[in-house]
Amino acid sequence: MEKETYLGVDVSPLSYDEIITDLKSRMIQGEQSTIIAVNPEKVMAAKSNSELRSLINGSTYQIPDGIGVLLASKLKGGSIRSRVTGVDMMERLIRFAAEDGYKVFLYGAKQEVVETAKQKLEEKYPGLNISGIENGYVKDQDELINKINQSEADFLFVAMGSPRQELWIRENMKKLNVKVFQGVGGSFDVFSGKVKRAPLFYRKLGIEWLYRLMKEPSRMKRQLALPKFLLRILFTK
Template structure:
């Protein structure tokens, strides 16, 4: 897979279906795979933080979560054709696990959130096997790892916020038999019904950022990363 690079940060050009196909081949070869979401804000942070940059670039799939990455690819004649959001990628993987018989483990968030997310996912995908879960407030890492291994999980979703969740995955992935790891931020809150996503209109046109800004004007400073990133891309060689 030939990746695109923006200011030293790699981005995978694959869409949801292509990732699933590639992932299944890697799972059949018993290879471990990691998924990390990339947006303009994270690219700018990674440019100033070498550890974060290495963390992103060492992942198997750097999904183009932000509309800014898609626009940057178009500006530079790249091959990224669509956004791949973290929460939708998780949903596609859950569907894939349900269809293929793979076991899933949910780790992170508050107890009531992860329990409700599990219940809602099982209602949506009756055939899914969520073989275990743990909230994000357990201090003993070995206890969590033992629980993951006892559950014989194939896919692990970690909801701790970025980059904490990706650092956790990097430090502990080889201590488990899990083959697919995704840091999913606040996705458990979405599946639990605690947080509502932007209406379909905003999601369809890649302007969820505008919806969030309208609801939370204090996010303006963060959202300025998008025009700053695109201007730099436009004038970069």
């Protein structure tokens, strides 16, 4: 697939449905796939961090999670027309798994959070088979790998924060029989009901960042990555 590149970081221009269509083909062929969310903050960090840049560019799908990536594509005449957020991508994959009979494993977060996320997802999607869960505090990694393989999971969602979760996936994916890996940050908190997403109005406009900033003014320093990113894009050929 043709990808767009911003400040040395690749971004996949595919929509949710296009990613799932492509994944279906890759799964049939027995290929493993990884999904990583890309936003301006991550791009700016990757600009000066070659390991992070390599981690992002080495993924199968780099989804345009941030509104800044969408704006960058428009500024440069790219083909990205909508955001593909990490939490919504996870939910689309969960629905796909439920409809097509695939198994899911949830790894990360606190025990009560991952347990509640499992319960609520299975209630929302009848037929969904979450064949295993594990909190993010497990010490014995070999035991964890065995547990995931014994669950026969096709999808593995890892919630440990970025880039830690993606580094874990890269380090362990060849030991696992999983077909699709996604690092999902705080998504288990959302699905468990512990954390509320921004109202739909903010999500449709792509300004969830503004809602979070109003709720948590301490995020201001992180949000400065957006204007810095767009200025870099404007003055980069």
